[in-house]
Amino acid sequence: MNAPKHSIDHRSLEQRARALYREASHTIDPATAGRLRAARxxxxxxxxxxxxPRGVRMLLPTGALAAVALAVLMAWSPLQNRGNxxxxxxxxxARAIDADSDLPPDPDKADPGMVQNLDFYDWLASNNNSSSQANR
Incomplete structure (x- = not known):
């Protein structure tokens, strides 16, 4: 391939840039030079x-990961409860069937108010049986 006619010599460009920098640094006014030194x-x-510190830099990704994990957990937990x-x-x-059984409740689970009115429950049971037979 033919080399371009206007090829640039990088070394000469660098030398010219350095020379311009040195010349500009000698001709700069002292106030501007002071501001440049302070900025440097x-x-x-x-x-x-x-x-x-590394810990502070890790807070953002860790917090984001925790938020995503919480969102996934909240979205996933209702799916688990649907099967249950x-x-x-x-x-x-089964509890309703057990509650409707003919056996009396355990004394520990019985309501004390029910034990006080046993005559009423006896009357209710006798009248309930007679009315159910009359309807048949």
Whole structure:
């Protein structure tokens, strides 16, 4: 391939840039030079200080991960409970059947108010049987 006619010599470009920099630095006014030196010192001090401890930098990703995990857990837990709804319904039916049994409740579970009016419950049972036979 043919080399371009206007090829740039990088070394000569660098030397010219350095020469221009030196010339400009000698002709700059003292107030501007002072501001540039102050800005340079400030930049060097900022570069030497550690930016932030590692723990502080890790808070944002850790918090984001925790938020995503919480969202997934909240979205997933109702799905787990849907399968248990049928089991819960069966247990409720079994409890209702047990409650309707003809056996008296355990003394520990019985309501004290029911024990006080035993004559009323005896009357209720005898009248309930007679009315159910009359309806047949």
């Amino acid at each position: 010192r400030t930049a060097l001090e900022a570069a030497q200080k550690p930016a932030q 709804d049928a089991l819960q319904a069966q247990m409720n039916i």
